[in-house]
Amino acid sequence: MAKKQAVSFKLNGKPVDVVVEPRELLIHTLRERLLHTGPHIGCETTHCGACTVDLDGMSVKSCTVLTVQCQDAEVLTIEGFEQGGALHALQEGFTEQHGLQCGYCTPGMITRAYRLLKENPNPSEDEIRYWMAGNLCRCTGYQNIVKAVQHAAKKLASTSA
Amino acid sequence: MIPRDFEYYAPKSISDALGLLKQFGDEAKLLAGGHSLLPMMKMRFAQPGHLIDLGKIAALKGIREEGATIRIGAMTTENELIWSKLLQAKCPLLVEGARLISDPQVRYKGTIGGDISHGDPGNDHPAIMLVLGASLVLRSAAGERVVPADGFFVGTYDTLMKPDEIMTEIRIPVPEPGSGYCYAKLKRKVGDYATAAAAVTLRMNGEVVRDVAIALTNVGPTPLKARAAEDSLRGKALTDTSMNAAAELAMSICDPVGDQRGDAEYKTAMAGEMLQRALRLARSRTGH
Numbered sequence: 001m002a003k004k005q006a007v008s009f010k011l012n013g014k015p016v017d018v019v020v021e022p023r024e025l026l027i028h029t030l031r032e033r034l035l036h037t038g039p040h041i042g043c044e045t046t047h048c049g050a051c052t053v054d055l056d057g058m059s060v061k062s063c064t065v066l067t068v069q070c071q072d073a074e075v076l077t078i079e080g081f082e083q084g085g086a087l088h089a090l091q092e093g094f095t096e097q098h099g100l101q102c103g104y105c106t107p108g109m110i111t112r113a114y115r116l117l118k119e120n121p122n123p124s125e126d127e128i129r130y131w132m133a134g135n136l137c138r139c140t141g142y143q144n145i146v147k148a149v150q151h152a153a154k155k156l157a158s159t160s161a
Numbered sequence: 162m163i164p165r166d167f168e169y170y171a172p173k174s175i176s177d178a179l180g181l182l183k184q185f186g187d188e189a190k191l192l193a194g195g196h197s198l199l200p201m202m203k204m205r206f207a208q209p210g211h212l213i214d215l216g217k218i219a220a221l222k223g224i225r226e227e228g229a230t231i232r233i234g235a236m237t238t239e240n241e242l243i244w245s246k247l248l249q250a251k252c253p254l255l256v257e258g259a260r261l262i263s264d265p266q267v268r269y270k271g272t273i274g275g276d277i278s279h280g281d282p283g284n285d286h287p288a289i290m291l292v293l294g295a296s297l298v299l300r301s302a303a304g305e306r307v308v309p310a311d312g313f314f315v316g317t318y319d320t321l322m323k324p325d326e327i328m329t330e331i332r333i334p335v336p337e338p339g340s341g342y343c344y345a346k347l348k349r350k351v352g353d354y355a356t357a358a359a360a361v362t363l364r365m366n367g368e369v370v371r372d373v374a375i376a377l378t379n380v381g382p383t384p385l386k387a388r389a390a391e392d393s394l395r396g397k398a399l400t401d402t403s404m405n406a407a408a409e410l411a412m413s414i415c416d417p418v419g420d421q422r423g424d425a426e427y428k429t430a431m432a433g434e435m436l437q438r439a440l441r442l443a444r445s446r447t448g449h
Contacts, residue, residue, distance in 0.1 A: 002166050002167060002168050002169070003168070005169065021166070022166075022167055022168060022169035022212065023163055023164045023165070023166060023167060023202075024163075025163070028163075044162050044203070045162075045200060045203075046196060046200055046266075046267065047352055049264075049266060052266060058240070058269035058270070059265060059266050059269060060266055060269055060270055061266045061267070064195060064196055064199050064200065064270070065195070065199075065270070066169065066195070066199070068169045068171075068214075069171075069195075069214060069216060071171070112265070112266070116265075131265050132265070133264050133265065133351040133352075134263075134264030134265045134266040134267065134351070134352070
């Protein structure tokens with residue numbers, strides 16, 4: 001067996017240390033060692049986006065990243081969105097606009113939308129659909145997810161103004 | 162799905178990476194963005210004993226213009242290509258191609274060097290490299306060599322790259338201002354490989370084609386440079402008839418493998434259709 005490696009990174013702003021085999025995928029470290037079960041395992045094959053987390057300013061599918069690649073990284077999961085009891089604008093948007101039904105894709109959707117709005121605070125509907133295309137939802141037909149992201153974009157614009 | 166056991170290394174310099182590659186030889190694989198290799202490892206199609214991650218080597222990243230050449234570090238990601246002001250202004254074909262690769266999450270990790278060196282005929286950069294006249298910089302402990310993209314692709318998952326080499330840079334001659342371009346890609350859905358795709362660069366002299374380059378994706382064991390189709394268009398007016406004839410010539414070199422995206426006949430027909438669309442759009446983009 002390959003020697004285990006110590007990996008230190010920040011998870012939702014807090015330092016964490018884990019010791020893992022090199023072959024361990026980030027999604028398993030998050031869910032099974034660090035008990036952050038927000039990121040979901042959907043397809044395990046880089047298609048569905050349910051395991052999306054934010055890694056050093058990138059939206060990535062954590063089923064296709066090795067934990068050992070995350071030394072010194074900053075990782076954000078859905079667990080890091082709510083602050084002081086207040087929902088993030090995206091969480092509010094998905095609630096208000098009925099952006100989910102079963103909810104399985106939602107943590108990945110919100111985490112992806114977070115990075116999208118950082119890069120493009122006022123996206124058009126076409127831009128939302130293009131830049132959210134790595135996340136699959138089998139319930140909503142996407143219309144309300146687009147509305148939820150637009151809702152959050154408006155709210156974030158009004159609170160930062 | 163968990164990969165087989167392996168040892169992991171994250172060298173900080175190219176020379177350290179080359180040292181590891183030399184030490185482990187055939188047992189080692191280079192990890193770029195990991196979005197082809199890690200899925201293959203998870204399915205145990207690839208089982209390297211040693212994984213050398215190039216992700217921490219700063220010298221392998223970046224896009225810059227030097228004289229008449231655009232130099233792109235092999236570990237530059239698709240997302241970085243898309244947002245590059247330099248490429249948007251001077252080599253928009255590369256931006257258009259990168260935007261059609263997979264999905265946003267994959268483009269944050271996937272790299273141009275990984276896409277080219279993997280040798281997968283479904284990858285999009287190889288055909289684009291052929292029409293841009295790109296060169297590839299390969300380095301080993303013994304030194305560096307620069308090879309043209311045209312001729313680099315030998316077969317499915319087979320390139321001129323040797324096991325002790327690392328692709329460090331992609332060099333692209335700055336396209337002439339006013340060049341037309343297009344990458345037309347048919348895919349079933351976001352994230353899929355091309356059913357067929359065509360890359361075109363085009364220079365017009367009035368109504369007459371001064372020069373044209375054509376390459377096709379995923380309709381053969383390698384990207385295909387459609388030389389007879391190019392020859393048929395040079396020096397002639399670009400008309401429906403001439404484009405149709407060029408498409409027929411391009412289709413005649415296609416040799417796709419039928420799969421869930423369609424049978425060989427359909428894919429060949431779609432390669433012809435993508436070429437015609439690419440030629441039309443490229444012409445509309447030529448400057449005067």
